[in-house]
Every structure is written in C-alpha cells, then in structure tokens.
Amino acid sequence: xxxxxxxxxxxxxxxxxxxxxxxxxxxxxxxxxxxxxxxxxxxxxxxxxxxxxxxxxxxxxxxxxxxxxxxxxxxxxxxxxxxxxxxxxxxxxxxxxxxxxxxxxxxxxxxxxxxxxxxxxxxxxxxxxxxxxxxxxxxxxxxxxxxxxxxxxxxxxxxxxxxxxxxxxxxxxxxxxxxxxxxxxxxxxxxxxxxxxxxxxxxxxxxxxxxxxxxxxxxxxxxxxxxxxxxxxxxxxxxxxxxxxxxxxxxxxxxxxxxxxxxxxxxxxxxxxxxxxxxxxxxxxxxxxxxxxxxxxxxxxxxxxxxxxxxxxxxxxxxxxxxxxxxxxxxxxxxxxxxxxxxxxxxxxxxxxxxxxxxxxxxxxxxxxxxxxxxxxxxxxxxxxxxxxxxxxxxxxxxxxxxxxxxxxxxxxxxxxxxxxxxxxxxxxxxxxxxxxxxxxxx
RNA sequence: GUGCCCGUAGCUCAGCUGGUUAGAGCGUCGGAUUGUGAUUCCGAAGGUCGCGGGUUCGAGUCCCGUCGGGCACCCCA
Numbered sequence: 001x002x003x004x005x006x007x008x009x010x011x012x013x014x015x016x017x018x019x020x021x022x023x024x025x026x027x028x029x030x031x032x033x034x035x036x037x038x039x040x041x042x043x044x045x046x047x048x049x050x051x052x053x054x055x056x057x058x059x060x061x062x063x064x065x066x067x068x069x070x071x072x073x074x075x076x077x078x079x080x081x082x083x084x085x086x087x088x089x090x091x092x093x094x095x096x097x098x099x100x101x102x103x104x105x106x107x108x109x110x111x112x113x114x115x116x117x118x119x120x121x122x123x124x125x126x127x128x129x130x131x132x133x134x135x136x137x138x139x140x141x142x143x144x145x146x147x148x149x150x151x152x153x154x155x156x157x158x159x160x161x162x163x164x165x166x167x168x169x170x171x172x173x174x175x176x177x178x179x180x181x182x183x184x185x186x187x188x189x190x191x192x193x194x195x196x197x198x199x200x201x202x203x204x205x206x207x208x209x210x211x212x213x214x215x216x217x218x219x220x221x222x223x224x225x226x227x228x229x230x231x232x233x234x235x236x237x238x239x240x241x242x243x244x245x246x247x248x249x250x251x252x253x254x255x256x257x258x259x260x261x262x263x264x265x266x267x268x269x270x271x272x273x274x275x276x277x278x279x280x281x282x283x284x285x286x287x288x289x290x291x292x293x294x295x296x297x298x299x300x301x302x303x304x305x306x307x308x309x310x311x312x313x314x315x316x317x318x319x320x321x322x323x324x325x326x327x328x329x330x331x332x333x334x335x336x337x338x339x340x341x342x343x344x345x346x347x348x349x350x351x352x353x354x355x356x357x358x359x360x361x362x363x364x365x366x367x368x369x370x371x372x373x374x375x376x377x378x379x380x381x382x383x384x385x386x387x388x389x390x391x392x393x394x395x396x397x398x399x400x401x402x403x404x405x406x407x408x409x410x411x412x413x414x415x416x417x418x419x420x421x422x423x424x425x426x427x428x429x430x431x432x433x434x435x436x437x438x439x440x441x442x443x
Numbered sequence: 444g445u446g447c448c449c450g451u452a453g454c455u456c457a458g459c460u461g462g463u464u465a466g467a468g469c470g471u472c473g474g475a476u477u478g479u480g481a482u483u484c485c486g487a488a489g490g491u492c493g494c495g496g497g498u499u500c501g502a503g504u505c506c507c508g509u510c511g512g513g514c515a516c517c518c519c520a
Contacts, residue, residue: 012511065444066518116444119513120520127520303520327520355478385477394480405478419480
C-alpha cells in the first residue's frame with residue numbers, strides 16, 4: 001500500500017506561479033492588451049510547436065542550440081518556439097492574403113529557450129509582442145513608439161526613456177569607412193559600450209575584424225552621441241557626408257523625433273542613443289530600447305525595431321514591418337523592487353463570514369448581491385469561529401469582511417468591517433453593496 | 444556551451460579542526476477564544492542535511508559525480 005512519494009519538482013528554468021505573483025502578472029498582461037488594442041492591434045495566437053525547419057537558422061547558431069527540439073509520435077521533427085517573431089513570419093506568409101495589409105497584431109504567449117537560467121532569465125517566459133507589417137511608412141514606426149510610451153505610462157513605473165537609433169545610420173558610417181562587411185561584428189562590439197567602456201570596445205573591434213583603431217574610434221564617436229534629439233542629429237549630419245544609407249536614416253530619425261515632439265511626448269522620454277545596436281540581426285531600420293529612470297541597471301524592459309522582409313523565408317511576397325516587445329519578467333522584477341506590487345493573494349474584496357451554520361443561503365445571497373454590483377466576494381466555507389475567518393481574510397489581504405449572526409438576521413442587518421482600519425459599521429442589507437463600494441474607494 | 448561560488452525545516456539562517464539523538468527565528472497547524480483579524484500566551488507538526496557514490500571506527504562537515512540555485516562570459520526578454 002505504501003506508494004513511493006514522487007519528489008515534487010519543476011524543470012530547471014521553469015516556474016510555478018503562486019497567486020501573489022500571478023495576480024500582478026495578469027495585471028501587466030491586461031494593461032498590455034488594453035494599450036495594444038487601443039491602437040488597433042488585433043490578438044492572434046500560434047502553436048507552441050512548429051516544424052523544426054520553420055524555426056531553425058532564423059536567429060543564428062545561438063538560438064538553434066537553445067531550441068527545445070524533439071521527434072513527435074508521428075516521427076515529425078518538431079521544436080518549441082523560442083520567440084514570437086519567427087512564428088509570426090510563418091503566420092504572415094501563410095495568411096496574409098486573407099488578412100490584407102497593413103496588418104497589426106499583438107501576441108502575448110510563452111516561449112521556450114534551453115539556455116542557462118540566471119536572474120531574470122528562464123527557460124519558459126512570456127513575451128508581449130506587437131507588430132505592424134505590410135507598410136514601410138514611418139507612421140508605423142512612430143505608432144510603435146507611442147504604444148510603448150503609453151503602456152509604460154499606464155503601468156506606473158515612474159519616469160522612463162525610450163532610446164532610439166537607426167540601423168542604417170551606423171551602417172551608413174561604416175559604408176563611408178568601407179567597413180560595411182564587418183557591420184555585424186562591429187555592432188556586436190558596440191552593444192557592449194555601457195558595460196565594458198570605450199577602450200575595450202575599440203579593442204574588440206580591432207581584434208575581431210582587423211580594422212585599425214582609428215576607424216574603430218570613428219565608429220565609436222558617432223555611437224557615443226546621445227541625448228536631446230535635435231542636437232544629436234545635427235552632429236550626426238556633420239559626420240554622415242556621402243552615404244545615402246546614412247542620409248536616409250537621418251531623415252527618418254528626424255521625422256520620428258519631430259513628430260513625437262509635435263504629438264506632445266514629454267521631452268526626456270524619447271532620446272537618441274546612437275550606441276544602441278541590438279543583438280538581433282534582422283533589424284534594418286529604427287531600433288529602440290527602454291530604460292527606467294529609477295532602475296537603469298535592470299536593462300531594457302521594452303525593445304524592438306523595424307525589419308525588412310520579415311517573411312522572406314516563407315513567401316516571395318515582401319512584408320516589412322515594425323514592432324516591439326514588452327519584457328514581462330523584467331518589468332515585474334522592476335515593479336517589485338520599486339515596491340509597486342500588491343501582495344494580495346486573492347482578488348476577493350469581501351469575505352463573508354459563515355457564522356451561523358444553517359444560514360448558508362443567506363450568506364451566498366449576500367455574496368451574489370455583491371457580485372451583481374461588480375464586487376469580488378466569497379463566503380467562508382466552514383462555520384468556524386469568527387477569529388479564524390477574519391484571520392483568513394487578513395492573510396489573503398481581503399480588505400473587508402461582512403458578519404451576520406442571529407441578532408443581525410433578526411433585524412435584516414450586517415456588520416461591515418474594514419480590516420485595514422479596524423472600523424466597523426452596522427447596515428441594512430440593501431445598503432451593503434453601496435457601503436462596500438465606498439469603503440473600497442476610500443482604501 | 445565555458446569558468447567561479449552555493450545547496451541544512453515552507454522561508455532566512457546557525458551547526459567549532461569529522462564525534463552521541465541536527466537547532467533558532469519567522470511562517471504553518473491546533474488551543475486559550477465558534478461574536479471580531481493583524482498584537483499576546485500555550486502547544487504541535489514539519490529534516491533520508493538536494494541526490495548517488497567514495498574515504499573513515501564514525502560524514503551535515505572531507506573527496507568525486509549528478510541535479511538544482513546564483514555570478515561572470517556568450518546571448519537575450
């Protein structure tokens with residue numbers, strides 16, 4: 001009869017979520033959904049599993065190694081998606097004729113990467129992506145920045161800065177210097193600027209690409225420009241003299257920043273930072289990262305950019321687009337450090353104490369009356385002593401309790417107790433929902 | 444994938460150069476108290492010391508492996 005106990009454990013890099021962490025997660029997801037759909041982005045979903053050939057070779061060797069890949073029961077070579085962009089490319093190639101362009105979608109879903117877990121890095125995590133495809137208009141680039149801006153504003157994370165750059169600006173300079181062939185390695189080195197400093201970046205450039213250090217420093221000089229958009233752009237114009245690529249990029253950045261200013265985006269929230277290069281290879285135009293003023297070390301909590309020909313691997317139709325992604329787990333870590341997280345373990349706002357055993361119907365009736373007023377409430381399942389029941393409410397951070405015993409029932413009355421303030425009032429049952437709403441508004 | 448650090452109760456940790464039966468605080472559960480929680484008092488449960496092997500008369504302690512966690516690379520949200 002003695003069955004051996006199976007050790008309860010989760011896989012490395014995979015997590016359980018208890019209510020107190022799941023509730024804020026859902027709040028962030030809800031905020032993202034609200035802002036995305038406010039701008040007309042439509043929800044989509046795609047399968048967790050794809051044919052391996054769909055995913056392989058799309059993010060570089062690194063992501064291939066990180067792929068969870070196996071053979072299914074039908075002997076198919078399959079893999080779990082490691083981001084939402086590649087599946088979206090496949091999705092777009094497959095359905096664009098029914099969708100029409102431009103097409104705007106958002107996709108909030110888990111992705112999987114078999115990489116080594118670290119702080120804020122997991123093997124299963126949620127991405128909150130949104131993209132506009134099928135238009136090369138800068139209007140879409142601008143809208144992308146506005147979505148990020150509005151979302152962060154809604155999430156109440158304090159001040160933040162969206163730092164933008166343009167891939168072709170650096171490529172333009174590289175073109176002038178005759179170094180375009182090394183752009184990938186140079187950009188990768190540049191990306192480390194804040195971490196390892198100017199000297200080390202130049203050193204890495206020289207070592208990995210064979211450029212001379214004067215060229216490296218010139219690249220770095222352009223990349224070091226940051227701050228107020230108008231000033232930075234002026235200086236950049238002085239450096240980009242012959243490259244058409246670079247000039248196009250400057251024009252794009254000028255239009256983007258001037259339009260955002262005209263819309264009324266608070267100055268300081270949008271900055272040019274020519275050192276932002278992004279690790280991913282597929283960006284071709286605007287690129288951006290977002291940092292919190294209070295927690296700059298947290299890294300970018302929302303990033304993205306413009307890419308050409310997203311679905312080129314799956315269709316001959318050219319689909320360029322622009323989009324971004326919200327780093328849910330990083331953002332959550334940030335909110336936690338900033339003390340902006342509710343520790344509530346339930347969404348209940350009212351606990352109805354079950355005090356008299358044979359009055360369950362009356363308690364449930366009251367609960368349903370509250371539900372009809374949009375108030376989350378629950379009846380304690382057992383007729384335990386009142387102290388136990390209030391203790392339960394306290395532990396779950398339920399702010400209010402309703403108590404009625406024989407005395408109250410005889411007079412159609414309820415006691416409404418505010419747990420945080422320790423105050424209590426006696427009410428006619430018809431007045432309870434109104435009083436509850438008032439207490440919740442005050443708390 | 445490489446290098447370094449760390450695994451003792453649900454959590455945070457103590458446990459001496461290897462030496463009887465591994466402790467504390469917090470939390471949990473029960474009671475004081477079926478008409479009032481977060482404060483107080485009493486009591487209880489909870490551990491194959493991550494797991495496996497080795498050295499030893501004897502291992503939480505030393506060695507190896509493995510799994511898990513953290514940090515730095517790499518990469519990334």
